[in-house]
Amino acid sequence: MTALTLTDVNKSFGKVHVLKDINIEIEEGEFVVFVGPSGCGKSTLLRVIAGLEDASSGEIRIGEDVVNLTPPSKRGIAMVFQSYALYPHLNVRKNMSLALKQEKQPKEVIEQRVAEASRMLSLEDYLDRFPSELSGGQRQRVAIGRAIVRHPKIFLFDEPLSNLDAALRMSTRIEIASLHAQLGTSMIYVTHDQTEAMTLADKIVVLRDGIVEQVGSPMELYNNPANKFVAGFLGSPAMNFFPASLVRDGDTRTMGIRPEDLFQSDQGAFAASVTHVEKLGGDTNVIATIGDHNITARLFGQHDVAEGQILQLGFDPAKAFYFTEDGARDR
Known part of the structure; x- marks a missing residue:
């Protein structure tokens, strides 16, 4: 069953056209991540789905119901923001139960749902x-718990991990994935962090x-990007781009090779001058130049590479990508 359908959705603020003919289908139980650079419209799209912003045109359907004119509280969604938005004068129990009290839910229902959410989130x-x-991290879990107790049709997350440090981001990301597995409810998650997108999503929407530049599973987008933008956005370190003429005389296209697909070889196609080395233990990232072009090679394991060294780098031609001048994929 389809949980959410967006058909030709547009949003303008005055003369600024922010969302342009958005068409997306999200199935029941899917974890969908909206990803893209700052200013791409992903948070605005989430707010339009939630009803916090009105669509300028197009149709928003939750399940079988068109909800363009339905207020946020009646859409069957629950939203978790980047800021925790907790009431400082209420304890955790009351923060989590407030929306249910406003809905005039019976006391026993409120107690049961708060207990259930607290158990899931170790609160x-x-x-x-x-x-x-x-x-x-605990405040963010309370904000998530406040959403869980409402038993929504769809969860909306707007960059919920942005205020956490690196270790907490990872642990909370795992908690959200586990939560999705337990609840089986459709979740839409907005982030600019492609690592979060790749690790959490059943489906990624790149904006x-x-x-919408491309929609697909993480591995579909990683292995078969529709264009240069998607290819460069997903992957860390990012894909390398340089003129295909460096390896094919007369080829006017742009060539893309992921850092992990470059390797040291005495017969390598490139002589790369090392400018910086990142020794990460399990991997070694080598930043180098080929002529006027910067590249990154991700060498697995530990390598004794130094700045100023010349490395011969090879690649598997089958793993190369090619793009036309306007960024479209060309094999």
Whole structure:
């Protein structure tokens, strides 16, 4: 069953056209990530789905219902923001239960749902604490719990991990993935972090300048990007781009090779001058130049490479990508 359908959705703020003919289908139980650079429209799209912004045109359908004119509280969605937006004068239990009380849910239902969400998020020992007594990760879990208790049709996450440090981002990301597996509810997650997109999503929607560039599973987009933008956006370190004429005389296209697909070889196609080395333990990232072009090679394991060294780098031609002048994929 389809949980959400967007058909020709547009959004303008005055003369600024922010979302342009958005067409997306999200199935029941899917975890979908909207990803793209800052200003691409992903948070605006989430707010249009939530009803916090009105679509300028197009149709928004949740399940079988067109909800363009339905207020946010009646759409059956729950939203988790980048800021925790907790009430400082209410303890965890009351923050989580407030929306249910406003809906006039029976006391026993409220208690059951708060207990259920607290168990899922390991918050049982914090129910009587106030937000000021919690860590950033705990506050974010409370915000997620406040959404869970509403039993929504769709969860919306707007960059929920942005305020957490690196270690907490990873652990909370795992918690969200586990939560999705337990609940089986459709989730839409907005981020500019392609690592979050790749690790969480069943389906990724890549946006640029208010346009959907490509939709697909993480590996579909990684292995078969529709254009140069998608190819360069997904992957860390990012894909290398340089003129195909460096390896094919007269070829006017741009060539793309992922860093992990470059390797040291005495018969390598490139003589690369090393400018910086990142020794990460399991991997070694070598930043180098080929003529006037910067490239990154991800060498697996530990390598004794130094700045100023000349490396011969080879690649598997079958793993190369080619793009036309306007960025379209050309094999």
